[in-house]
Amino acid sequence: MMRLVPQPFLSLAIFGLWLALTGTFGAGQAILGVVLGIAIPLLTQRFWPDRPRLKKPGAALRLFLRVIGDIIIANLQVARLVLGPTARLRPALVEMPIDIEDPLVAAILGSIISLTPGTVSIDIDFERRHILVHALDVADKAALIATIKSSYEAPLKDIFQC
Amino acid sequence: MFAEAAVSILTLFGAAFVLIGSIGLVRLPDFMTRLHGPTKSTTLGVGSIVMASLVHSSVTAGSLSLRELVISVFLFITAPVSAHVLSKAARKMPRNREEKTGP
Amino acid sequence: MLNIAISISYGLIALAMGLNLWRLLRGPAVPDRILALDTLAINTIALIMLLGIARASTFYFEAALLIAATGFVATVALCKFLLGGDIIE
Numbered sequence: 001m002m003r004l005v006p007q008p009f010l011s012l013a014i015f016g017l018w019l020a021l022t023g024t025f026g027a028g029q030a031i032l033g034v035v036l037g038i039a040i041p042l043l044t045q046r047f048w049p050d051r052p053r054l055k056k057p058g059a060a061l062r063l064f065l066r067v068i069g070d071i072i073i074a075n076l077q078v079a080r081l082v083l084g085p086t087a088r089l090r091p092a093l094v095e096m097p098i099d100i101e102d103p104l105v106a107a108i109l110g111s112i113i114s115l116t117p118g119t120v121s122i123d124i125d126f127e128r129r130h131i132l133v134h135a136l137d138v139a140d141k142a143a144l145i146a147t148i149k150s151s152y153e154a155p156l157k158d159i160f161q162c
Numbered sequence: 163m164f165a166e167a168a169v170s171i172l173t174l175f176g177a178a179f180v181l182i183g184s185i186g187l188v189r190l191p192d193f194m195t196r197l198h199g200p201t202k203s204t205t206l207g208v209g210s211i212v213m214a215s216l217v218h219s220s221v222t223a224g225s226l227s228l229r230e231l232v233i234s235v236f237l238f239i240t241a242p243v244s245a246h247v248l249s250k251a252a253r254k255m256p257r258n259r260e261e262k263t264g265p
Numbered sequence: 266m267l268n269i270a271i272s273i274s275y276g277l278i279a280l281a282m283g284l285n286l287w288r289l290l291r292g293p294a295v296p297d298r299i300l301a302l303d304t305l306a307i308n309t310i311a312l313i314m315l316l317g318i319a320r321a322s323t324f325y326f327e328a329a330l331l332i333a334a335t336g337f338v339a340t341v342a343l344c345k346f347l348l349g350g351d352i353i354e
Contacts, residue, residue: 078186211311
């Protein structure tokens with residue numbers, strides 16, 4: 001069983017995406033979805049020999065909901081900044097050290113940073129273990145780093161155990 | 163009736179955020195700050211229009227329809243990637259070194 | 266009610282696309298223009314989704330998905346060209 005479905009969550013995601021894409025819940029599409037969900041992870045397995053494993057799906061779901069909530073709050077804040085006086089903005093580049101062991105997980109962290117409050121990840125330097133973050137309005141660089149670390153990096157490390 | 167109100171509010175909300183993203187693109191002072199407008203507001207803007215479309219087609223068809231969500235999933239995966247490549251390209255251009263943003 | 270909301274939304278998105286065009290023509294640097302094009306593609310997706318709601322048709326979904334895909338690939342390809350002078354290294 002383990003051999004047939006090496007990445008159960010990836011298979012589940014492909015199955016769900018296939019059903020959503022075809023827009024039907026008929027038996028035929030469901031079978032095709034199951035076939036794709038099994039075939040694609042098997043065929044692409046060799047592309048990532050030491051992929052990170054999703055250890056805690058519950059924590060991943062919690063992080064997902066938190067990111068969605070943060071995106072909505074972020075958008076309201078950025079909307080206020082954009083419509084207000086732009087001369088008062090304090091944009092800054094912040095170098096954030098990371099202690100994630102896996103490049104893919106670091107890339108996920110970078111994507112989350114780009115999607116949330118007034119921050120964009122510009123460069124992920126995995127050799128030197130830091131992410132270069134550009135923020136639209138920073139009052140305190142250390143506080144920004146601490147917020148990102150506690151709300152996204154810690155849960156990610158917990159989810160993938162790396 | 164209730165669904166129609168929800169769809170109306172979601173479309174208006176989404177369109178307003180699309181507009182705010184573009185206002186940010188025009189108003190903000192340098193490239194790095196301009197990057198914030200579209201990658202944020204447009205993602206939520208399209209996101210809520212997608213939700214409106216989802217509610218609308220679910221109500222008119224009488225069954226749950228999730229295909230619109232695929233667009234949102236796609237945009238949420240690709241938006242950080244395009245922001246990343248764009249900022250890399252901008253940093254490489256000598257003429258476009260930050261006017262306002264310090265290190 | 267829905268018709269009025271959709272008409273107003275059309276107006277808002279058209280205005281947004283106009284602003285994008287202004288940034289596209291104004292520049293000043295090439296990345297700004299690429300960013301404007303990327304935003305224009307995303308706004309087009311929103312417009313097509315609105316058309317889908319207004320006409321109560323599901324066929325617009327495919328068009329929106331295609332524009333999302335081509336818009337993303339175009340942005341990445343243009344940036345890669347700026348970065349290396351080559352799209353495929």
